[in-house]
Amino acid sequence: MTKKIFVTRPIVPDAIDKLKSFFQVEVWNETTPPPKSVLIEKSVECDAFMIEANDPIDSDVINAAKNLKIVSTRAVGYDNIDLSYATSKGILIGNTPGILHESCADFAMGLILTLGRRISYSHYNVLKGNWKVFDQTPYLGNDIHGKTLGLLGVGMIGSAVAKRASGFNMKIIYHSRSRKIDLENQLGLIWKSSLDDMLQEADYVSVHVPLNDDTKKIIGKRELDLMKSDSFLINTSRGGTIDQLALTNALKTHQISGAALDVTDPEPIAHDDPLVSMENVIITPHISSASAATLRNMGIMAADNIINFFTEGKMLACLNPELLS
Numbered sequence: 001m002t003k004k005i006f007v008t009r010p011i012v013p014d015a016i017d018k019l020k021s022f023f024q025v026e027v028w029n030e031t032t033p034p035p036k037s038v039l040i041e042k043s044v045e046c047d048a049f050m051i052e053a054n055d056p057i058d059s060d061v062i063n064a065a066k067n068l069k070i071v072s073t074r075a076v077g078y079d080n081i082d083l084s085y086a087t088s089k090g091i092l093i094g095n096t097p098g099i100l101h102e103s104c105a106d107f108a109m110g111l112i113l114t115l116g117r118r119i120s121y122s123h124y125n126v127l128k129g130n131w132k133v134f135d136q137t138p139y140l141g142n143d144i145h146g147k148t149l150g151l152l153g154v155g156m157i158g159s160a161v162a163k164r165a166s167g168f169n170m171k172i173i174y175h176s177r178s179r180k181i182d183l184e185n186q187l188g189l190i191w192k193s194s195l196d197d198m199l200q201e202a203d204y205v206s207v208h209v210p211l212n213d214d215t216k217k218i219i220g221k222r223e224l225d226l227m228k229s230d231s232f233l234i235n236t237s238r239g240g241t242i243d244q245l246a247l248t249n250a251l252k253t254h255q256i257s258g259a260a261l262d263v264t265d266p267e268p269i270a271h272d273d274p275l276v277s278m279e280n281v282i283i284t285p286h287i288s289s290a291s292a293a294t295l296r297n298m299g300i301m302a303a304d305n306i307i308n309f310f311t312e313g314k315m316l317a318c319l320n321p322e323l324l325s
Ligand code: GLV
Pocket: 053, 074, 075, 076, 077, 078, 100, 289
């Protein structure tokens, strides 16, 4: 019998067409995520899901499953999925590592430049009609070259940011559980075994850790208090890694100079959230991976995870590979 696949967004037509050449495919044709009740209903009916990073695959959805064998997320992060529960119920979880890191790193570097040199702030002033005279002084920014970048996490994305930052002549320090001797040798990175030391030294702190129990609010009031008053915080990982209220206060009191957030908690951030209207804050709508090519390639990989599993019993990337053997 043909397998039934539920795809929770219509955004990668090539991936959907590819799935359709193997399976019966139903697509949620909205830009907003399907409600939980729909996920539960589809969990009863379907053999596989292809989902986005904000579709919750929790115990309610998993408990409803009858034939659901695989959930393939078009994302590298999987904090929206109860992985251990899915594993206990024999449901495979696929994701898309190895595709988006270069695009994310381009974007993170762009945020560092935009924040430090006040690019979007000055553009906004030109849009408002405020360029009336040659006067650079309202827009004086901070340099990038010669400054210290502190990377929290140097997985594929963090290390791709390090490569770019070294081209900008930044000093790069990093904090991660394990040392990356290769990166240290290649790019001159300096390991800080203590997060506190890294925060005290960096001019730009960029967060590149996945969201999990260890990293939830890893940057809170105490950590923000350690940062320099002329430093900046950049987050392209998950909103939940930062205590947003503490960040709001730190920005209000000039404990730090500014922040660039591609991710917030919740998403979307409320339009009347104080962070949205702060001049020293840049917020983008969770798009760091979203070049057209990378979005498509992630979609194809997510589809291939499902196709390869049902045709060959294999997956390109599986988060619970013990279920495959
Ligand atoms: C995007 O946020 C991803 O995890 O791929």
